[in-house]
Amino acid sequence: MRIGVVTFPGSLDDRDAQRAVRLAGADAVALWHGEHDLHGVDALILPGGFSYGDYLRCGAIASLSPIMAEIIAAANRGVPVLGICNGFQMLAEAHLLPGGLIRNNHGSFVCRDQKLRVENTSTAWTNGFAPAAEITIPLKNGEGGFIADADTIARLEGENLVAFRYLELNPNGSLNDIAGITNARGNVVGLMPHPEHAVEEGFGPDTAAAMRSGTDGLTFFTSAIAAFATSV
Numbered sequence: 004m005r006i007g008v009v010t011f012p013g014s015l016d017d018r019d020a021q022r023a024v025r026l027a028g029a030d031a032v033a034l035w036h037g038e039h040d041l042h043g044v045d046a047l048i049l050p051g052g053f054s055y056g057d058y059l060r061c062g063a064i065a066s067l068s069p070i071m072a073e074i075i076a077a078a079n080r081g082v083p084v085l086g087i088c089n090g091f092q093m094l095a096e097a098h099l100l101p102g103g104l105i106r107n108n109h110g111s112f113v114c115r116d117q118k119l120r121v122e123n124t125s126t127a128w129t130n131g132f133a134p135a136a137e138i139t140i141p142l143k144n145g146e147g148g149f150i151a152d153a154d155t156i157a158r159l160e161g162e163n164l165v166a167f168r169y170l171e172l173n174p175n176g177s178l179n180d181i182a183g184i185t186n187a188r189g190n191v192v193g194l195m196p197h198p199e200h201a202v203e204e205g206f207g208p209d210t211a212a213a214m215r216s217g218t219d220g221l222t223f224f225t226s227a228i229a230a231f232a233t234s235v
Contacts, residue, residue, distance in 0.1 A: 004029040004231045006224075007044035009074070011036040011065045015052035016087065016199060023199040024048070027224035036068040046083040046127070046227050047074055049090025051143075051197055061104060061146045062092030071097055083127035083227050084191045088144055091183070091193030100184055100193045101159070102151035107144070108176025116208035116217070117142035117196050118170040119182050123163055126189040131226040138219035139208045140201040142174055147195040149177035149184075159184060167194050198223040 006024045008031055010017045021031035032044050041047070054065035065071070071093070078084045078099050086094040094100040107113060118139050121132040132138070151159070156178055159165050167183035175195070183194025198220030201207035208217035 004046070004228050005032050005042075005044045006030070006046045006048060006227065007032045007034045007041055008048045008050060009034045009036055009070055010050075011052065011054040011068060013053040013055055013057075014050050014089070016197065017050040017052070019197075019199040020048045020050045020087065023202040023220065023224050026202050027221060027228055029224065029228050034070060036065065036070050039069050039073055041070070041073050041077060045231050047077065047085070049074075049084070049086040049093050050199070051088035051090060054089055054093070057146070060092075060096065062089055062094075062096045065089070066093045066096035075099060078186075078191050081188060081190050083230060085128050085223065085227070086191075086193035087197055087199065088147070088195050091195055092146070094191060094193045099191050100186060101155050102149055102184070104146055104195070105148045105150055106146050107148055107174070112143070112145040113147070113174045114141075114143040115174065116140070117174060117182075119167045119196060120170050121166070122168050123166045123185055123189075126166060126185045126192050126226075127230040128192040128223050128226050129166060130230055131222040137170060138222075139210070139217055140196045140198050140220045141208060142196040144175065144195050147175040147177065149181045149195070151178065162187065166192055167196070
């Protein structure tokens with residue numbers, strides 16, 4: 004399986020996402036935001052960072068990059084797309100996912116290991132998790148508060164489109180403690196925390212077993228591989 008990772012001006016976590024893809028067992032393909040060529044990849048990742056310096060709104064300028072036209076078309080065909088942090092903001096700005104992300108309600112950048120509950124295990128990026136699994140992956144954002152109008156929130160909750168929910172504390176004021184969502188088809192997922200930073204022992208969050216031994220993020224990428232295997 005070939006998973007493309009798009010680099011935008013200001014991307015910070017593109018190399019981390021590529022590494023996570025390789026550790027999961029797939030081939031990582033570097034893609035450039037200014038191209039219209041997806042190079043035949045089977046899935047796509049929009050990584051974290053500060054694309055275009057977060058000018059205008061986080062992800063707004065990047066959502067208009069040339070490659071986004073191809074990503075939107077691919078997503079509409081059913082190609083799996085994962086947006087991480089700034090990538091989630093891009094998906095919202097491109098209207099591939101509903102709602103938006105605003106400044107953290109406490110007004111400060113937050114960086115911490117964050118506990119989440121997996122609310123939907125039927126997506127291309129979450130099928131490897133057990134229902135209601137509790138996981139811990141790093142979180143780092145300044146504008147991660149998820150918002151949407153009341154009807155959209157009701158639809159997300161009613162149609163099981165909330166993919167992840169913050170546990171123990173809400174780090175940014177997201178409505179209903181929403182940490183990530185999916186589209187109805189289950190191929191497009193966006194979340195603010197960073198699974199690519201919890202894929203190898205010695206480099207992830209602390210666990211009861213050992214410091215920095217958390218690898219909960221790896222399941223995102225192995226899930227995509229499993230979804231691809233069942234589709235061919």
